[in-house]
Every structure is written in structure tokens, then in C-alpha cells.
Amino acid sequence: MSLDHEINKNEVDIVIGALNADLTPFLDTWRPFFTGFHLIIVKDPELKEEELNIPQGFDVDVYSKTDMEKVVGSSDTTAMFSGYSCRYFGYLVSKKKYIVSIDDDCVPAKDPKGFLVDAVSQHVDNLERPATPLFFNTLYDPYREGADFVRGYPFSLRSGVPCAASCGLWLNLADLDAPTQALKTEQRNTSYVDAVMTVPLKAMLPISGINIAFNRELVGPALVPALRIAGEGRVRWETLEDVWCGMCLKHIVDHLGYGVKTGLPYVWRNERGDAVESLKKKWEGMKLMEKSVPFFESLKLPESAVTVEDCVVELAKAVREQLGSDDHAFTQAADAMVKWVQLWSSVNSSG
Amino acid sequence: MVEPANTVGIPLNHTALLKDELDIVIPTIRNLDFLEMWRPFLQPYHLIIVQDGDPSKTIAVPEGFDYELYNRNDINRILGPKASCISFKDSACRCFGYMVSKKKYIFTIDDDCFVAKDPSGKAVNALEQHIKNLLCPSSPFFFNTLYDPYREGADFVRGYPFSLREGVSTAVSHGLWLNIPDYDAPTQLVKPKERNTRYVDAVMTIPKGTLFPMCGMNLAFDRDLIGPAMYFGLMGDGQPIGRYDDMWAGWCVKVICDHLGLGVKTGLPYIYHSKASNPFVNLKKEYKGIFWQEDIIPFFQSAKLSKEAVTVQQCYLELSKLVKEKLSPIDPYFDKLADAMVTWIEAWDELNPATKA
Numbered sequence: 001m002s003l004d005h006e007i008n009k010n011e012v013d014i015v016i017g018a019l020n021a022d023l024t025p026f027l028d029t030w031r032p033f034f035t036g037f038h039l040i041i042v043k044d045p046e047l048k049e050e051e052l053n054i055p056q057g058f059d060v061d062v063y064s065k066t067d068m069e070k071v072v073g074s075s076d077t078t079a080m081f082s083g084y085s086c087r088y089f090g091y092l093v094s095k096k097k098y099i100v101s102i103d104d105d106c107v108p109a110k111d112p113k114g115f116l117v118d119a120v121s122q123h124v125d126n127l128e129r130p131a132t133p134l135f136f137n138t139l140y141d142p143y144r145e146g147a148d149f150v151r152g153y154p155f156s157l158r159s160g161v162p163c164a165a166s167c168g169l170w171l172n173l174a175d176l177d178a179p180t181q182a183l184k185t186e187q188r189n190t191s192y193v194d195a196v197m198t199v200p201l202k203a204m205l206p207i208s209g210i211n212i213a214f215n216r217e218l219v220g221p222a223l224v225p226a227l228r229i230a231g232e233g234r235v236r237w238e239t240l241e242d243v244w245c246g247m248c249l250k251h252i253v254d255h256l257g258y259g260v261k262t263g264l265p266y267v268w269r270n271e272r273g274d275a276v277e278s279l280k281k282k283w284e285g286m287k288l289m290e291k292s293v294p295f296f297e298s299l300k301l302p303e304s305a306v307t308v309e310d311c312v313v314e315l316a317k318a319v320r321e322q323l324g325s326d327d328h329a330f331t332q333a334a335d336a337m338v339k340w341v342q343l344w345s346s347v348n349s350s351g
Numbered sequence: 352m353v354e355p356a357n358t359v360g361i362p363l364n365h366t367a368l369l370k371d372e373l374d375i376v377i378p379t380i381r382n383l384d385f386l387e388m389w390r391p392f393l394q395p396y397h398l399i400i401v402q403d404g405d406p407s408k409t410i411a412v413p414e415g416f417d418y419e420l421y422n423r424n425d426i427n428r429i430l431g432p433k434a435s436c437i438s439f440k441d442s443a444c445r446c447f448g449y450m451v452s453k454k455k456y457i458f459t460i461d462d463d464c465f466v467a468k469d470p471s472g473k474a475v476n477a478l479e480q481h482i483k484n485l486l487c488p489s490s491p492f493f494f495n496t497l498y499d500p501y502r503e504g505a506d507f508v509r510g511y512p513f514s515l516r517e518g519v520s521t522a523v524s525h526g527l528w529l530n531i532p533d534y535d536a537p538t539q540l541v542k543p544k545e546r547n548t549r550y551v552d553a554v555m556t557i558p559k560g561t562l563f564p565m566c567g568m569n570l571a572f573d574r575d576l577i578g579p580a581m582y583f584g585l586m587g588d589g590q591p592i593g594r595y596d597d598m599w600a601g602w603c604v605k606v607i608c609d610h611l612g613l614g615v616k617t618g619l620p621y622i623y624h625s626k627a628s629n630p631f632v633n634l635k636k637e638y639k640g641i642f643w644q645e646d647i648i649p650f651f652q653s654a655k656l657s658k659e660a661v662t663v664q665q666c667y668l669e670l671s672k673l674v675k676e677k678l679s680p681i682d683p684y685f686d687k688l689a690d691a692m693v694t695w696i697e698a699w700d701e702l703n704p705a706t707k708a
Contacts, residue, residue, distance in 0.1 A: 112470065135561075135562055135563070135564075135648070136557055136561050136562065136563035136617075137563075137564075138525065138527065138533075138563055138564065138566070138617050139527070139532060139547065140551060146545065146546075146547065146548060146549055147532075147547070147549065148532070148534060148538050148542065148545065149534075149535075149538065150532070150533050150534065150535075150564050150566070151533050151534055151535040151538075151564060151566070151594065151598070151637075152535070152564025152565075152566075152595070152598040152601075152644070153535075153564055154644050154645060154648050155641060155644075155645070156645055157648075167496060169496065169497070174497060174506075174508065175496075175508050175509050176506055176507075176508060176509055177507075177508075177509040177510070177511075180506050180507065180509075184506065187504065187506070189497070189504065189505070190504060191504055191505065191552060191553075192552070193498060193551060193552050193553040194549055194550070194551050194552070195549075195551040195553065199494055199558075200494075200557075200558050200560070200561035201560075201561070202558070202560050202561075203493075203494045203558035203559075203560070203561060204492075204493050204494065205493065205494035205495075205496060206493075206496065206508050206509060206510025206511050207496075207510075208496070208508065208509065208510070236509065237509070240510065242510075243509065243510035246510070262494075262496050286513055289510060289512050289513075290512055290513065290514055293493070293512050293514075293515070
């Protein structure tokens with residue numbers, strides 16, 4: 001796949017949350033696309049194994065529980081950064097403009113022509129080109145080669161707005177929830193939809209943390225590791241942290257006038273875990289999502305919230321006030337969001 | 352480069368879905384030769400041909416198609432003074448076909464649109480896909496990142512609220528075009544050679560509250576659900592603007608669908624658009640629209656319909672009042688258009704008494 005321009009690799013950090021100790025298969029398959037980039041690998045603080053297995057030839061910084069404790073203090077570490085949320089530590093300490101983050105059970109996908117997809121380049125390309133959230137373009141990304149704005153698209157809206165996040169997709173094991181995957185055990189995603197598009201203003205969506213990239217300089221603090229459901233596990237079916245993060249992020253992005261894109265790139269997601277087993281656990285996630293939707297739908301951040309940090313703090317306040325009494329998980333999320341903003345400021349002010 | 356499909360040898364579809372519930376509306380000024388290529392997919396259906404331009408000309412319809420044809424004389428005869436709301440010398444006249452139809456569904460297609468090929472080389476039965484789109488729900492309240500969740504092989508993603516998974520009724524299915532894309536005149540002038548060769552294999556619901564530019568080249572809708580809102584405005588002869596007919600209808604339709612809780616889909620099916628219209632002619636037609644649009648869009652984005660507006664006609668009449676109030680200051684054309692919108696509803700109700708509020 002060829003893109004229209006060269007990316008500046010120095011502007012990108014690839015952040016990987018290590019939920020598996022042996023990252024050799026993962027990194028070896030991504031080698032053609034990770035080479036030349038700086039990698040931040042964050043070890044799940046609850047991973048039993050002492051050392052991560054990382055092959056040679058990568059420019060990588062590894063953070064484990066002890067490193068994390070130095071920065072945030074021990075009680076906060078496991079609370080905020082355990083499991084899939086360990087990757088947020090990488091977002092916190094990165095010094096780069098763009099972050100690309102991929103789950104460690106994903107490998108490069110193949111496009112319909114049989115070529116391996118360079119997910120990193122596609123994400124950065126998405127982030128560098130404007131987003132168009134104010135009006136839907138029926139030919140999808142108007143800045144893509146061979147496409148443009150269609151007849152009827154207002155000219156004043158054709159410069160677009162900065163793109164804050166790029167949400168990629170998954171072939172093979174799509175990011176379905178446990179009930180759905182358990183019902184359709186054999187279903188695999190084989191549909192390669194060749195499009196990137198901007199998710200319109202005010203439209204809510206479930207943002208998956210499996211294959212995501214964002215402009216850290218623009219919206220870094222808005223990616224909040226906040227919502228933990230009881231019995232959260234080490235398979236995506238047993239988490240909601242990224243979905244909550246995404247709801248907050250989209251709302252803040254809409255408020256600040258940036259955009260979120262979805263579509264390409266695809267990654268190939270490997271089999272892991274058992275949806276039926278995950279179903280057996282009492283799954284609070286569904287209830288929490290149902291409560292979140294009307295909250296986000298009616299939420300209005302104050303005009304005075306003009307920075308990302310302000311937005312997160314205001315959002316946390318609203319969560320506490322409107323959702324806190326519904327479920328303790330929301331109060332905890334609100335607290336975590338405030339703590340996160342404080343952490344972000346203290347870690348990044350000296351940088 | 353992309354090419355149309357060769358449909359010779361494709362057997363006639365005898366189990367055509369919704370054969371007796373769908374009309375195909377085709378505006379034309381020249382001929383209907385293009386129907387030959389569509390025969391395997393469209394012959395089972397009834398056609399409503401709206402002949403624009405000189406009514407004394409005879410339009411030849413290929414053998415074997417069941418059709419009714421209306422020229423300008425017919426339109427004037429049937430609508431009397433209300434015929435003033437139907438455009439002349441513009442494909443916007445096609446909405447007359449929507450009005451006289453007695454079916455539940457409409458598929459409308461331009462006479463320079465041929466059968467497209469999918470990436471495997473197979474001929475795309477566009478009507479079949481439109482029907483699938485209309486018969487299964489839409490999901491406007493929450494965006495599904497895997498696009499149409501009801502499609503074979505897809506589903507709702509993790510995090511999609513369960514309470515929203517039943518979806519809502521689909522009112523409109525908006526298809527796309529390979530080869531000549533639907534660009535405005537300025538873009539056509541800058542990129543005369545650009546062709547759309549990208550087949551995006553997805554159908555998706557346009558979220559509630561989001562507007563889009565609707566194209567009438569390859570469009571299907573549920574006439575019972577949204578028919579009265581599909582007025583294609585005053586264009587062509589005697590009017591200051593052209594090539595905004597379908598878009599005007601699309602903005603009205605989307606506002607009303609959002610208000611009534613109906614869905615609008617876009618994406619598949621593709622047709623092969625063969626003819627690029629003259630960009631200089633187009634520029635003259637679109638010229639005023641390009642400026643007016645900058646006010647029209649914020650108008651539609653902020654248009655609010657009352658709780659009392661519960662039928663499409665009621666919504667549409669309220670919208671016409673808002674147009675008169677808010678857009679007339681831009682140009683007297685909008686005053687005329689608002690009146691025409693009312694005339695359209697009156698004519699619709701006269702011809703379709705059963706669907707009156």
C-alpha cells in the first residue's frame with residue numbers, strides 16, 4: 001500500500017501493552033512496519049513473569065511495575081494501569097506527537113490484493129489529514145487519492161478540522177462482545193472495507209483500544225484509563241475501559257472542534273480466550289453502557305472548558321454528579337479521571 | 352480503469368423481491384436504451400417513466416417492460432394548476448413519478464447509469480441490494496464501527512448498547528457510483544479525468560443529526576414512510592438554479608427522518624455512471640447554489656420541528672414555513688420554493704388520499 005507522503009518517524013511512538021510475556025511472535029511479525037520507530041512497551045503490572053521476551057533489533061523502552069511506581073506511586077499503579085490499561089502509562093510518558101497502539105494478540109492483516117497492511121503508516125496518514133465531522137461525505141475520506149468531496153458538500157467545510165484519533169478495525173476476530181461471539185462462535189470478519197471516514201459530530205461510537213492511534217499533542221489527556229468493571233479480565237470481552245475512554249474522548253473532541261476517523265487500517269486479530277467462558281462471569285459492562293448512553297447524549301461541557309484538561313475535569317464532575325449514585329464504578333471512574341489529569345500535568349510539565 | 356458489467360446471459364430474476372410492491376421511476380429526455388443492460392434485474396418490475404422536455408417526442412421503451420409514461424402534458428392534465436411545483440427541463444421532474452406511484456417502495460435511477468461490477472467481476476444487482484437495505488433496520492443513534500450490523504458476517508461491536516440493537520425502520524437507501532463520480536462543477540473542472548474506481552464494500556446508517564448530500568442517481572426509499580418529503584424542488588426552466596434538486600430533497604428528508612426516528616443508509620449498491628455532464632453547463636446551473644448552500648446548510652442543521660408534527664406531511668409543511676421565514680431573505684426564490692413545497696403536499700394528498708394525516 002502506498003501513501004501519498006513520507007511520515008516523519010520521529011514524531012511517532014508505538015505503544016504496546018504487554019499482557020503476554022513473550023512478545024517475540026508479535027514483534028517479529030510487525031518488524032517490517034515497526035522498524036525505524038521508537039517503541040514503548042509497558043508490562044502489565046500484574047503479569048507474573050519477571051522479564052518480557054523481546055527480540056533484538058527494535059528501538060524500545062520497556063516499563064515494568066517498578067518504573068511505573070516511581071512515576072505514580074505504588075497504590076495508584078495497579079489500580080490505574082493493570083491489564084489492558086497498562087498501555088496508558090506509555091501514553092503518559094511518551095514525548096511524541098502521535099501514538100499508535102496495538103494489542104499484543106494482533107498481527108498485520110492482508111489487503112484484498114494479498115499485501116500486508118502497514119497499519120502504522122495508515123494511522124499516521126489518517127492523523128495527518130484533516131477530519132470532516134460537520135457534514136457527511138458519501139465518498140468517505142475526501143482527501144484520499146481518487147476521491148473528493150461530492151456535489152452538495154459545503155465549500156466552507158472543505159478544509160476540515162484536525163484529526164484527533166484514528167480508530168482501526170480487525171479482520172478474523174472482530175471486536176465483538178462476549179454474548180455476540182458466544183452466539184456466533186464460528187463468525188470471523190472477512191470483510192475488508194476499503195474506506196476511512198470521519199465519525200460525524202455528536203455521533204457516539206464504541207472506540208476499541210485494540211487498534212488505535214491518536215494525536216497526543218492535541219488530545220493526550222483525554223484518553224482516560226478510568227472505568228474498571230468488577231472482575232475485569234485479561235481478554236477484551238471482559239473489559240470496557242477502552243469503550244468508556246472512547247465515549248469521553250469523542251465528546252471532548254466534538255466539544256473542541258476536532259475529528260475522529262474510523263475504518264482503515266485493519267489488523268488481523270488472533271484467537272484468544274473463550275467467549276462462552278467470559279459470559280459465565282457476571283458482566284457488569286452491559287449495565288454500565290446502558291447508563292452511560294443517555295448521560296453522554298445529553299451532556300454539555302461548559303463553554304469555559306477550552307483545554308483538554310479542563311474538559312476531562314468537567315466531564316469527571318458531570319460523571320460524579322449524574323452517574324455516581326447509579327453505580328460505584330462511575331464514582332471511581334470520575335476520581336480516576338481527575339487523578340489522571342493531575343498525573344499528566346506533573347509528568348509532562350517537566351518534559 | 353473500471354468498466355460496466357456485461358449482463359448478457361444473466362437469467363431473468365423470476366423471484367424478484369417485492370415485485371408487486373416497488374415502482375422504478377426513471378426521468379428521461381432522450382431514450383431508455385440503458386434498460387437493455389438492466390433487463391435481468393429490472394424487467395420484473397413496473398416502471399414509471401417521467402418524460403421531460405418536448406412532450407411531442409416519443410420515447411421508445413425496450414420490449415418486455417411493463418410501464419406507464421408521463422410527459423409534460425400528462426403532468427399538467429393530472430395536476431392542473433398544481434403542476435407548477437413540478438420542474439420542467441430538469442430531472443427533478445422525476446418526483447412526479449413518486450407522487451403517482453401506488454407502491455410502497457420506489458427505486459429511482461438515471462438513464463446514464465449502467466450495471467456495475469463488484470471486485471470479483473460479478474454484475475451488481477443494485478435493486479436487490481437497495482431492497483435488502485430497506486427491509487432491514489437502520490442504526491442512527493449509535494455508530495457501529497463494523498458498519499451495517501445486520502449484514503451477513505457482521506454484527507454490533509463490543510460496547511454497542513444492547514437497548515439500541517433493534518434499530519429503526521429504514522426510510523432511504525442511498526447508493527453510490529463507480530466511474531464518473533458525483534462531483535460539483537468546480538471539482539469537475541479541476542479534476543476532469545478523475546474516476547471513482549474504489550468499491551467500498553459497506554452499507555452504513557448516517558447518524559441522527561448528521562446531514563449529507565443526497566444524490567438521486569441511484570436511490571431507493573420507502574414511499575409509505577417518507578414519500579411526501581421526497582420533493583425535488585423547483586429547478587431547470589425558469590428557475591435560477593439547477594443540480595440541487597436531489598440534495599434539497601435529501602436535507603428535508605434527513606431532518607424529517609431524524610425527527611420521526613427513521614433511518615437513512617448510504618453505501619452499497621454501486622451503479623456504473625457512464626456520462627459526465629458538461630462542467631461549464633453545470634457551473635452555470637450550480638453557481639447560485641454554491642453561495643446559497645452556505646446559508647442553507649446551517650438552516651437545516653438548526654431546523655427544529657414541533658412535537659405535534661407526527662406525519663411526514665405535517666413535518667414537511669412545518670419545514671416549508673421555516674424555509675419561507677428563514678431563507679426567503681436570501682433570495683425570493685426560496686419564497687417560491689416554500690410555496691411549491693406546500694403545493695407539492697396538497698398535490699400528494701390529492702393523489703394519495705389514503706396516506707393523508
